[in-house]
Amino acid sequence: MCGMDGESNSIAFLRRLSRQEKRPKVIVVTMISHSRMLAGLLQLGIDAIIDKRDSLESLFEAVSVTRNGGRFLSPSAAQAVSCLPDNAPARAGVLSRREWEVFRLYASGLLIRDIAKRFGRSSKTIATQKRSGMRKLGLETEAELVEYLRQIGLV
Structure with a gap:
């Protein structure tokens, strides 16, 4: 959304x-x-x-x-x-502006290191923001992230 x-x-x-x-x-x-x-x-x-x-x-x-x-x-x-297993937590997370921007740039095809250069941050920081956003949305794998990005129209 x-x-x-x-x-x-x-x-x-x-x-x-x-x-x-x-x-x-x-x-x-x-x-x-x-x-x-x-x-x-x-x-x-x-x-x-x-x-x-x-x-x-x-x-x-x-x-x-x-x-x-x-x-x-x-x-x-x-x-x-x-399909949600009983032990799996529900997630409707709110992404920070930076997490959203990392997702948007990642969806556009940029690598973590390229996003880091764009923001003047380390690759580790950007990777952490990406993982944090995934966690907030309940996404556990890269495949789930790509599918989510596809569903919201970024891919």
């Missing part, structure tokens, strides 16, 4: 929204199918999650279910969340 209001990630916005005493029902429509992130959204109190690959009927059903006080997951979102 791309950022809003100058933030690097919409999760911060959703967190603030979920803390409001009187908040609207929130339906997230996303291409992200990472089970930890979707479970993290549910932990934030999101009312419905729709995978963009599911039918338009899912959106209509989500509106109906949430209007009546229920929680809704489209078929693909439900399948992704059901």
